[in-house]
Amino acid sequence: MSLLLRSAREYAIALGNLPGPALEQAFLAGMIPHHAAAVAMARQELARGSRPELKAMAEHIISSQNKEISRITGWLHTWYGLTPELARTRVPHAVQQARAPMTTWMDTTTARLSTVPAGPRFDQAFMQAVIPHHETAAVASTAVPGHAVHDALNTLAQQIVAAQNAQVEQMRTWLHDWYPS
Template sequence: MTKHPTRRRAAVAVVATALSLALAPASFAAADPAPQGTANTASQGLKPLATSPAAYELGEELAELSGKELEITYLAAIIPHHRSAVEMAELELRRGADARVRAAAEDILAGQRLQLVELTRRLHQWYGLTPKQAREKAPEEAREEIDALASDTRARVEELRRTPAGKGFDTAFVRRVIPHHSAGIVQSLEVQARAVHPELREAARTAISAQQAEIDDFRSWLAGHKK
């Protein structure tokens, strides 16, 4: 796919806007991959892990697209992304101990389950596709970034699965859900402005608003647990 200069400028704007939302600045490679309670985690302190670079690359790819192609590619990416948020929230409710974090996980579970049902239905209604079929319809470059982001997300979920229950799990969950939400915001920026269907534009706006509010709350929670 040949990149159009106007779309390239829009892609840069996607990343700049995402960065202005106070997304994690550290490099993904430097992020702590170890379960909570290890020496590596302790040395870093209570900070969110970094947002996957694949999220920004996918945001740039979405900025290159329009119309049907933009919608199908976005839905192919965001539906599994929402599924992983549901999975992490379910783990928090089974293993977490902090009432505030557990309440936030309940909100994530309710909101993202609702969006999962709605977006999957819309994808079938508008284009007759399943999420897997939508991925196959996406441009090659976008498929690569969708797969890279999915791989990074699976690694984060597996880290949570290896984390023991209790207060340490709350910290591990919060540190991972912040960059996960940040990636969701980056994916949704172009769609909230340029999707063909107003229902999808509104869904993206709702997702951005909810995830940014949760990021702010989780960052506040982390700040209160530095000691």
């Protein structure tokens, strides 16, 4: 297991140890920047990638994750009277510490991706960045079902797991087919 996935599992465990409202606030506060990083990477794919199939996936990532960011932001406001920034300040230190390696990895990976030349090489680098990014979101989201107070969040977390895992499998297939080792 990679260090990144181990970090995601530790984060999921830390989330799962929180009482329902605190879990919801911490998860929502963490998922907003996570989705924003995926959107940023997907925008780079649209600008610099070469594969129409991958560009279509990037468009889907941008659309679906921006909608989820809006929904999550609304839930924080409606359910808890919080902005995303205020919610982040309320995340317990242990949960912040568990999430820190993923945040560092996301920032570094997004910046590194911006240095890759446009074209097929960028497509490959994009998939190699988004696969572990999506895997961490799926792992973190497994902490929510059965622990969240709001059924809508339980449902969203299950949808995140399913959608991210499906995209990971598709990208693994494309990597294998387009860039055989």
